[in-house]
Amino acid sequence: MRALWNVLVFGLAIGLVSCKPNSSDVETPRYLFVSSGTCYVGNGLTAETPSRTVSKVKLDTGVVDSVVLDYNSVNAADRPQALVDYDSENILVLVENSSTNLRRIDLVKKAGGNSFSTYYSDSASLTNTAAHVVRSMMSTPDGGLLISKSVAAEKISSSKGRVTVGANPFINSPTGGANCGTTNNTLITSAVALPNGKYIIAHAAATPNNRVLFINNTTGYNSSADCTAPPAAPATTTFPTAMVYIPTAAGATTGYLLVAWSSSTANQDYIYAYNVNESTGAITGATKAYENTSVLRGISAMTYDSSTGSVYVANGSTALANAIEKFSFDSTSKTLTRSMTTPFSGTTFNTKCITSMLVAEESSQ
Numbered sequence: 001m002r003a004l005w006n007v008l009v010f011g012l013a014i015g016l017v018s019c020k021p022n023s024s025d026v027e028t029p030r031y032l033f034v035s036s037g038t039c040y041v042g043n044g045l046t047a048e049t050p051s052r053t054v055s056k057v058k059l060d061t062g063v064v065d066s067v068v069l070d071y072n073s074v075n076a077a078d079r080p081q082a083l084v085d086y087d088s089e090n091i092l093v094l095v096e097n098s099s100t101n102l103r104r105i106d107l108v109k110k111a112g113g114n115s116f117s118t119y120y121s122d123s124a125s126l127t128n129t130a131a132h133v134v135r136s137m138m139s140t141p142d143g144g145l146l147i148s149k150s151v152a153a154e155k156i157s158s159s160k161g162r163v164t165v166g167a168n169p170f171i172n173s174p175t176g177g178a179n180c181g182t183t184n185n186t187l188i189t190s191a192v193a194l195p196n197g198k199y200i201i202a203h204a205a206a207t208p209n210n211r212v213l214f215i216n217n218t219t220g221y222n223s224s225a226d227c228t229a230p231p232a233a234p235a236t237t238t239f240p241t242a243m244v245y246i247p248t249a250a251g252a253t254t255g256y257l258l259v260a261w262s263s264s265t266a267n268q269d270y271i272y273a274y275n276v277n278e279s280t281g282a283i284t285g286a287t288k289a290y291e292n293t294s295v296l297r298g299i300s301a302m303t304y305d306s307s308t309g310s311v312y313v314a315n316g317s318t319a320l321a322n323a324i325e326k327f328s329f330d331s332t333s334k335t336l337t338r339s340m341t342t343p344f345s346g347t348t349f350n351t352k353c354i355t356s357m358l359v360a361e362e363s364s365q
Helices: 002-019
Strands: 030-036 053-058 064-070 078-085 090-097 104-109 116-120 136-139 145-148 152-156 188-193 199-203 211-215 239-247 254-262 270-277 283-290 299-305 310-315 324-330 335-338 354-361
Touching: 030 078, 053 078, 064 104, 078 136, 090 136, 090 354, 136 188, 145 188, 152 188, 188 239, 199 239, 211 239, 239 299, 254 299, 270 335, 299 354, 310 354
Parallel strands: 078 354, 283 335
Antiparallel strands: 030 053, 030 354, 053 064, 078 090, 090 104, 104 116, 136 145, 145 152, 188 199, 199 211, 239 254, 254 270, 270 283, 299 310, 310 324, 324 335
């Protein structure tokens, strides 16, 4: 009898162990991380006053889950401008400071708790002058970072060294010739690092310099020969405010570029989709992917979720109260379809003047 009892107990124990979930089977939570700083919404439109926070939004509900870092408690002039996924526990936050111009990159805990440390603070690349406002940051294929700062774009290597072209920033004043234009270094609003190590910058200035420009060189801008012919802006009064690059299949040399164009002129807020040939630098096939000024007005940030194919778009102007919209992208027609009839994430204090968005996992460790 005792032997039978022991067998039953042993079997029950085995069953309980087998029912325990394997840690590798537990799905790592994913969030939409959002920064609120000094956003650019296009000339002539009014941007919301930023909350100056980094928050994370639940992907299933669009509700703000928590504040990751409140820069109001760090420095009265700090503005979180851009986000890059660093690892399972941390993100990198590019910080603008409108008072001292002492710019830096912070390493911030995804779990929150206002936990951060300074990751990078070189004054040569993050120049301490008012004109060099940092605006966007993205990872480069070689493990570095590319940062746009209004008048130039800087590259930082994986070892945190400044990558220059001679004595100049990595992309500095790409002008001259038939393709570069007369000026492309007054307001670089965003930049894209392509899988093959080449780059696209968006520049907001009076026509014809309201454009997206392909820098067809992996070593940065050296001369006007490095520019390829840019597509014309949708209208002379529209300005590029944000970009997203969607690569095609691995190994391919083509992709899709989504560009948000904004204007104070009525009915001139839209997202255009373009074909990009990464080898030649040709940006062609301009297609109006989405236009509805009751949904999108003064776009300040966009991001692409490669896991689901979703595109998230943030309204940064006062016109639509900073809602975040969610779209699906059809690569055949090059059009965006709104995922729901209401905003994915409605107005909250933490979504004012969104400067950057990032879909990333957060480790539970």
